[in-house]
Each structure stands twice: as structure tokens, then as C-alpha cells.
Amino acid sequence: MKKMKLVMVGNGMAGVRTLEELLKVAPDLYEITVFGAEPHPNYNRIMLSPVLAGEQTVDEIILNSLAWYAEHGITLHLNKKVTSINRKKRLVTAEDGTEAEYDRLLIATGSNPFILPVPGKDLKGVIAYRDIADTNAMIETAATHQHAVVIGGGLLGLEAANGLMLRGMSVTVVHIAPWLMERQLDDVAAKLLQKSLEERGLKFMIGAQTQELVGNAEGRVQSVKFRDGTEVLADLVVMAAGVRPNTQLAEKIGLHCNRGIVVTDTMQTVTDPRVYSVGECAAHRGIAYGLVAPLFDQGKVCANHLAMHGIGRYLGSQVSTKLKVTGIDLFSAGDFMGGEGTEEILLSDPFGGVYKKLVLRDNKLIGACLYGDTADGSYYFKLIREGQCVAGVRDWLMFGEARVGLQEASSSGARCPA
Numbered sequence: 297m298k299k300m301k302l303v304m305v306g307n308g309m310a311g312v313r314t315l316e317e318l319l320k321v322a323p324d325l326y327e328i329t330v331f332g333a334e335p336h337p338n339y340n341r342i343m344l345s346p347v348l349a350g351e352q353t354v355d356e357i358i359l360n361s362l363a364w365y366a367e368h369g370i371t372l373h374l375n376k377k378v379t380s381i382n383r384k385k386r387l388v389t390a391e392d393g394t395e396a397e398y399d400r401l402l403i404a405t406g407s408n409p410f411i412l413p414v415p416g417k418d419l420k421g422v423i424a425y426r427d428i429a430d431t432n433a434m435i436e437t438a439a440t441h442q443h444a445v446v447i448g449g450g451l452l453g454l455e456a457a458n459g460l461m462l463r464g465m466s467v468t469v470v471h472i473a474p475w476l477m478e479r480q481l482d483d484v485a486a487k488l489l490q491k492s493l494e495e496r497g498l499k500f501m502i503g504a505q506t507q508e509l510v511g512n513a514e515g516r517v518q519s520v521k522f523r524d525g526t527e528v529l530a531d532l533v534v535m536a537a538g539v540r541p542n543t544q545l546a547e548k549i550g551l552h553c554n555r556g557i558v559v560t561d562t563m564q565t566v567t568d569p570r571v572y573s574v575g576e577c578a579a580h581r582g583i584a585y586g587l588v589a590p591l592f593d594q595g596k597v598c599a600n601h602l603a604m605h606g607i608g609r610y611l612g613s614q615v616s617t618k619l620k621v622t623g624i625d626l627f628s629a630g631d632f633m634g635g636e637g638t639e640e641i642l643l644s645d646p647f648g649g650v651y652k653k654l655v656l657r658d659n660k661l662i663g664a665c666l667y668g669d670t671a672d673g674s675y676y677f678k679l680i681r682e683g684q685c686v687a688g689v690r691d692w693l694m695f696g697e698a699r700v701g702l703q704e705a706s707s708s709g710a711r712c713p714a
Contacts, residue, residue, distance in 0.1 A: 482653060585613060627666040
């Protein structure tokens with residue numbers, strides 16, 4: 297029987313995980329062709345920070361070697377950006393004219409870094425932090441230049457700042473929000489993090505608004521000017537101010553996009569059932585996910601349908617964030633900011649570098665934010681996800697799963713209202 301043709305545009309973690317899942321359940325169903333815009337096989341983008349910090353090499357973060365593609369009969373086109381897709385003829389064409397026909401198409405183009413629309417953004421030395429090329433550019437610049445400014449105090453920005461500092465640069469982090477990592481931390485945990493990073497040598501400008509990047513006679517960035525008139529020296533400016541789903545190609549070929557390529561619970565695009573999408577470029581029920589766990593869940597469902605089993609459904613993900621920022625453990629999940637109708641249980645030990653906040657509503661845990669000690673993060677996430685009543689163990693909840701277990705064993709516990 298003649299094999300069907302599957303073409304994948306994008307060669308990142310979500311897309312290749314989909315192929316891995318597909319090869320497990322239907323290894324002989326498709327002739328597979330992959331187009332990747334980068335010159336590298338699939339690699340772990342999350343591990344770019346250790347590469348920047350000098351703790352790992354690019355080779356060590358490759359997830360699927362060239363041999364893996366060959367072993368599975370996958371035709372791999374590296375360094376070939378897809379510029380057009382003819383949905384009538386079912387034909388994919390790259391910038392250099394390379395073509396591939398498809399019966400099924402998988403778009404996994406990921407996301408693009410958001411570049412602040414300020415004067416000077418096109419100067420030499422102004423880069424995003426998204427791929428191996430960006431990481432290599434930062435490593436090379438750190439060897440010859442001294443001053444770096446990182447715009448964005450989220451996880452990516454802090455990792456970039458830490459890596460550049462370890463490579464000998466003087467680094468200032470500029471963050472427009474009132475505190476660092478505002479999506480993952482509350483203000484108390486963020487201030488503990490900032491203090492710890494300042495002690496290591498990083499500088500911060502919180503609430504600062506970038507007005508202009510100033511260049512020198514050679515066209516290289518030399519400083520960053522802020523709205524209040526202050527100016528900071530910068531031979532390197534790293535934009536780490538968030539990402540946007542990469543929907544350019546999808547929009548060009550007429551797929552419905554709204555905060556990402558709109559997909560159904562089967563990961564098929566709403567416009568064309570032959571075309572699937574997974575990863576950061578896909579919008580499912582209005583959400584484009586950026587964390588690995590939901591993207592891998594999507595990959596599993598997508599593979600199930602590509603294999604024509606037709607039973608999987610992706611129903612969205614409740615996400616938790618467990619991170620190690622420059623060696624400091626952080627965890628957050630659910631509604632950790634609290635608010636009206638909620639109560640908070642707090643444990644704060646600034647000298648020991650530990651802060652814990654649990655948020656309850658109607659005797660159920662709805663959010664958690666942990667700094668410095670995240671050992672019970674997965675336990676709290678399970679309670680949040682399952683909506684369990686914690687009335688009987690409320691007083692012991694802060695001390696973690698082991699202590700709660702002892703308490704439950706010695707009492708029948710209070711009941712939650714039905």
C-alpha cells in the first residue's frame with residue numbers, strides 16, 4: 297500500500313515530540329518530511345541558558361540527532377524556511393524552491409520574540425534570546441564587550457542576565473512591571489529573588505520604560521535611554537520581553553488565527569482538517585501555551601489523530617511552573633495572587649531564604665507560590681488540580697505532604713460543604 301505523505305513545518309520540541317508519538321503508534325503510515333528554518337536538528341530550547349552560562353555545549357542539548365531522522369526514514373530539510381503552502385495542490389515550498397507534497401500537514405512554527413518598537417532596535421548588538429544563533433552571538437559579544445542590558449525580567453531575561461554575568465559582563469535588567477517574574481511570583485517572592493540576584497552582582501531597573509537605543513558611529517548600540525531621561529551603557533541589548541505565536545505563514549495561507557493558529561480538541565485547524573498545529577503557535581480554546589508539558593500533551597493527541605485512531609482529545613492544561621532561576625528554586629500554580637473571597641496561609645523566613653504562600657477558597661487550595669523550598673510543589677499542584685477539601689488538615693498544610701499524611705492518619709478531619 298502506498299504511504300501517505302506527512303509534511304511538518306517547524307523542527308522544534310512540540311512538533312518532533314508529535315512525530316515520536318506517531319512513530320510509536322503508526323510507524324509505517326507516512327512518508328515524513330520536515331522543514332526546519334535553523335541549521336540544527338531538534339534541540340532542547342529550555343537548555344539554552346546552561347549553554348550561555350558555559351555549563352553545557354550545543355551538542356549536549358540536541359534531542360534528536362541527524363541519525364535519528366535517517367533511522368526513521370524522515371526527509372529533513374535544515375536551514376530551509378517555508379515561504380508558501382498551496383492548500384489546493386497540497387504543496388509546501390521553501391525559500392530556496394524545495395518542494396514537498398502532503399496528504400496531512402503539521403504546522404509547528406513556535407513563537408517569535410517580541411522586539412520593542414523603539415528607535416535603534418535594528419542597531420548591531422541588539423538581539424533577541426530565542427535560539428542557538430542568539431546564544432552564540434551573546435557568547436561572542438561577552439568575550440569582547442563589557443556592558444549588557446537585558447530588557448525583560450521574566451524567566452528568560454533573568455537567565456540571559458545571569459549567563460552574561462557569568463561570562464564577565466556588567467549586566468542591568470530592565471523590567472517595566474512592578475516586580476520580577478510577575479506571572480510566576482507575587483511581589484514578596486519577587487523581591488526576595490531580586491535581593492538574591494543583586495547580591496550576586498546583577499543590577500535592576502524596575503518600572504523603567506525604554507525610550508530609545510542609542511548607537512555609535514559604527515552603527516552599534518552604545519546605550520539605552522529611558523523615559524525619565526536616565527541612560528545606561530550597553531554594548532549588547534538582549535530583548536527578552538515575551539513572545540508572540542508565529543502565525544505569519546498560517547495567516548498567509550488563509551488559516552483562521554486569533555492569538556495563535558486556532559485548533560480544535562483534535563489539534564486540527566478549524567479552517568482545514570488536513571492541517572494540524574501544535575506548540576506555541578497553536579491557540580486552543582483561546583490559549584497558546586508556552587510550557588513544555590501542555591505542548592507534549594498536544595503532541596500525543598495530534599499523533600493519535602494522524603495515526604487515524606481518532607480517540608484522543610486535548611481539553612487544555614492547568615499549568616504549574618517549577619523553575620530553578622540561577623540556582624534558586626521557585627514554584628507557582630493556580631491563583632497564587634488571591635484576592636476577594638480567599639484566605640492566605642503564609643510562611644516567611646527571609647534570613648533562611650524561604651517564603652511560602654498558599655491561597656484557599658471555600659476550604660480548597662486554589663493557588664501556591666513557593667520560593668527557596670519547592671519540595672512540596674507537586675503535592676500542592678495535585679490538591680489544586682483535584683479540588684480536594686483541605687478543611688481537616690488546614691493547619692498542617694504549610695508543612696507539606698508528609699506532615700499532612702500524619703495528621704490524616706490520626707484524625708477523621710473536618711468536612712467540606714457539599
